[in-house]
Amino acid sequence: MTQSLNSLKNKILERIASGKVNMKPRWYFVLRLLVTIALLAALGALAVFLCSFIFFILPANGSWFLHDFGAPGWLHFFRLFPYLPAGILAASIILLGLILERFSFAYHRPIIYLGLATLVVVLAGSFILAKTPMHRAFYQQSKKSPFPVVGDFYRGYGRMRSNNVYLGTVNNIATSSFQIETEKGEPLIIMMDERTNCPFGCNFELDDTVMIMGERFDNSVNALGVRKIKDDEGFFGPPDWPRPPRRCSDKTMCR
């Protein structure tokens, strides 16, 4: 045994002395630490950006309000949910956790604490970011002059991506129908009957912003649900979906 140990020690020292085994310099480890910290910061920033983007975009494209229409609304909500940003967000949080696990302050605690702490930091960061005008600015800029990658992101998720959901402003009211003007300036007649679900009442006024779920036939929509959207709704102040310019200066019927 002693002989074996001596030979092991000698083998190791011989390999070191032969120059085949070299010590990595200190700067290599400092650089590695700096790269790890930069990666953590980048992943953290990405997670915060995506989380606040989801909070912003759900009310902005109107899909956040769909659940008020009951089961069909939920179905639309899940169909329209921004799964790609949410998936990238989940992956970045998992990656963040895996990198943090290398540090003693993290691995000395149960993973659940690390996960919760990461989630709280990301949520807090996204709330702060959402309070800034950044998303709104990007969103509006993406509509005015399209710019690549980020602009595509806002343009793609910022519009209502369903053929059965319409957003617009009321500009004409009749007994069992009303007319809206959509974002594109397109007039649509909304037909209502006893089956129409109005979660907050069916009394609409001119210039109300409304969301309609229903089937379209040419220029009319048989409404399954109609919901008025107030200016102060949304996660962070008024939702910022595209509204058509008002055609009337006062609240009178426009013809």
Add this chain to the structure above:
Amino acid sequence: MTPSPPEKTDEVIAALVQSGNKEAFGELVARYEAKMIRYGRKFLFGYEDVEDAVQEVFIKAYRNIQSFDATKKLSSWLYRIAHNEFINTIKKKGKEPLPFFDADTLFPHPVSPEKSDQQTHLREAKEMIESCLSKLTPKYREILILYYLEELSYKEIADVLRVPMATVGVRLKRGRETLQSICQKQGFKL
């Protein structure tokens, strides 16, 4: 008779190696090779080339010695390298399954008192380990070796395995119970 000079600590020797004293590394190898070989032989029970794996542990320690923080314990750092190397050996050979994720690290657990636990179970655990250890999965086998044979503390084991201290306690308890049941099935009398 003049008193012999106090022996240099592992961390002082490591600092010497970091400053370029290659010979000092021989002293570290001398201090730890028996422990590493014992750890390797018990953990890699039934595997060939344990000594090669141990040699690789020291080579990796030398290569990465500049990453060692001399204010911390060298033994934990070295055992961590050994743990990684031995786990890699198990993975390469593919003889035993290694869990990708350990649910014990997910939730908090109460930490059991370390000293009373060690005194109560030390003798019987050592006997059981010697007789039935090879039947245990690597997850429990390793922690029992580190605690009962290498006599590392909960804190040191937590640093080696990179798990919370409470998980060390839970895993030790489960490892001991599993070992006990394996030993009983084999007719080993305590």
